Amino acid sequence: MISTSPRSFLQTPPPPVNIFSSGDNSLLSPSSVRFRQSGNFTTAAAATYSTMPSNLVHTSPASFYEILGIPIGSTIQEIKAAYRRLARVCHPDVAAIDQKDTSADDFMKIHSAYSTLSDPDKRADYDRRLFRRRRSVNLYSGGYSTRNWETDQCW
Amino acid sequence: MAEQAYTVVSDSETTGEEKTSSAFPEIAIGIDIGTSQCSVAVWNGSQVELVRNTRNRKLMRSYVTFKDEVPAGGVSDELAHEYDMLSGAAIFNMKRLIGRVDTDPVVHASKSLPFLVETLNIGVRPFIAALVNNMWRSTTPEEVLAIFLVELRAMAEVKLKRPVRNAVLTVPVSFSRFQLTRIERACAMAGLHVLRLMPEPTAVALLYAQQQQQSGHENMGSGSEKIALIFNMGAGYCDVAITATAGGVSQIKALAGSTVGGEDLLQNLMHHLLPNMDDLFSSHGIEEIKRMGLLRVATQDAIHLLSFNMSVPIDVDLGNGTKLSKVLTRAEFEEVNKEVFEKCEALIKRCLQAAKLEAEDVHDVIIVGGCSYIPKVRNIVMSICKREELYSGMNPLEAAVRGAALEGAVASGISDPFGNLDLLTIQATPLSIGIQADGSDFVPVIHQNTTTPVRKELIFTTVHDNQAEALILVYEGDEKAAEDNHLLGYFKIRGIPPAPKGIPEISVCMDIDASNVLRVFAGVMVRGTQRAPMPFMEVRMPTVDDGHGWSAQALHKMYGSTLDLVTVKKIQH
Secondary structure, eight states, rough: OOOOOSSSOSSSSSSOOTHHHHHGGGGSSSSGGOOOOOTOOOHHEEEEHOOOOGGGTTTTTOOHHHHHHTTTOOOHHHHHHHHHHHHHHHHHSSOOOGGGHHHHHHHHHHHHHHHHSHHHEEEEEEEEHHHHHHHHHHHHHHHGOOOOOOOOOOO | OOOOTHHHHHHHTSSSOOOOOOOSSSOEEEEOSSEEEEEEEOOOOOOOOOHOOOOOOOOSSSSEEESSSEEETTTTOGGGHHHHHHHOOEEEEEHHTOOOTTTHHHHHHHGGGGSEHHHHHHHSSOOEEETTTEEEEEOOOOHHHHHHHHHHHHHHHHHHHHHHOOEEEEOOOTTOOHHHHHHHHHHHHHHHHEEEEEEEHHHHHHHHHHHHHHOOOOOTTTOEEEEEEOOOOOOOOOOEHHHHHHTTEEEEEEEEEOOOOHHHHHHHHHHHTTTHHHHTTOOOOHHHHHHHHHHHHHHHHHHHHTOOEEEEEEEEETTTEEEHHHHHEEEHHHHHHHHHHHHHHHHHHHHHTTTTGGGOSSSEEEEESSSGHHHHHHHHHHTTOSOOOOOSSOOOTTTHHHHHHHHHHHHOOOOOOTTTTOOOOBOSSSSSSEETTTTEEEEEEEOOTTTTTEEEEEEEESTTTTTEEEEEEEEEESSBBBGSSEEEEEHHHHHOOSTTTTTTTEEEEEEEOOTEEEEEEEEEEOTTOOOOSSSOEEEOOOOOOSSOTTHHHHHHHHHHOOOTTEEOOOOOO
């Protein structure tokens, strides 16, 4: 069994401006190294494709809940409904013409959030880390506390 | 998307994405090219409608007859088929042969068809020819398909009273990406732009999603999803898909497919009826062709009758003193085809397992395709899925083309005021895609049944000290040994900075977009802000032109393991 390495990078396609841009950086932040998963898990490589300067690391890590636009305690039904609602807007097959270029990336982020939160084990694991990360970010970075749910969400 | 300097676009003949700027988007038609029958459907503004030919038929036989100068397909002239089959002039079963090489067992099994399929067993495309005026006239599966598609397109244009350019076609789950390029080539030859190539059961899944949406049992986005298992068995292929549906969104959870179908049932039964068939027909003379045709027609009829009768008499005079006369029972038919049915069973089980579901989790079991009328097939599906009845809301022979037409409308950006097109299929990859690494192993980068669009990355490293170059061999499939999978293409990355083995980090990233285009990016990773010594490569796959393993062998002979890579082992967290 093989697996992904942690460092997502890829210098190829330039990141298009997209409504999820805030979500990219989280995967590169030092605290998010723990998010690495085994090979058949979509997060790492799916969401990042550009080399981010390390000074951007602490800006606005959008959680999977924020990506799906749901509260942390959501039920599995709410998670699935949110995923479908967003897929109906963001999937490249149905996205508005002017968003075709970015919709695949948006959809991949949504799917990656969904695939973690819809799996009870992965979600429990994620929740624990999210809690730890949130705490450390608030304690040490300072910058994060000025943000709130609303500014992290784009719909 | 702008092409970068190092992009290698493989197939120049695949029609490029044209920016159509017309105010009214053309509605793409749906085409189901079956091994034995085909059909066209289109969204007519309020619902999906099947396009009928001049004989008022919705389903047409998939074959082309070569006569004198002008080949003619079965779109308008289906009645001649049985006769043409006896003359060697009719070519059919192209969906079984397309994109295959002459070492493929499926090609070898096609040698009993009443036309010429010649194999030299060297890994190139087989020689296929029709008998015209006592001469073998060569053709290719792409050409036959293209002739046929031209007729289908003309038929649609007449009925719809508009030019038809865009199409969504359904394809078997087990088709390799190389085979998909052959379908695209045939479409390009016929002047059709392929909007999507949709695995057949996923088209059925979309139709199911629409039916669920319309039946109003669920509220949009309520999250109460229904799981459906779709079993599709036609003349050439057998596919299984599991889909989770809610609010018009069909999410494909797992796919499984195999080259097993009615053609196998037919051939097994032909061999059963005439055990020395292969010897009798091996010379492919005019008389042999005729006998092969006669046996085929008689056997085909028997199979159809056995779906509704427990036994059927077979009486056929093959000439030359060979006369078949016997009563065939359903039990005999099932025994002769035991292996085929076992394969069907295995596919369903594999698909359930891949979706991490039990039979009890499935709400609806849908069975479609020409073989869905065979009692044994229905029994197998019902017994594995542990239920007494099957979903009844679909015509088994029209479901796939109707789904393709829905996808055509959705992908063309059409909306319906009544919400009948508020649909979406979230596709998954039918086969894994990866590279050769760790010796001769196949290392998947994108695994089977991964939701698309997707982008995945794996890190590899060198196997030799100061290795400056690496060969990336991209394969598709699910076999452990790389060479047992389909080779999609290969390219070299260079400029790896001198370092002991295992130190450089080579990234291989694969991207599948919503149109199912695969791009492979690879290059040397450099830490920090320092620039990479060499630009990354972006290669659109497949690049190999003839789908055979020759190039892999040649590369191995030339370079041995000097350009090999190994995976970087997972770092525990």
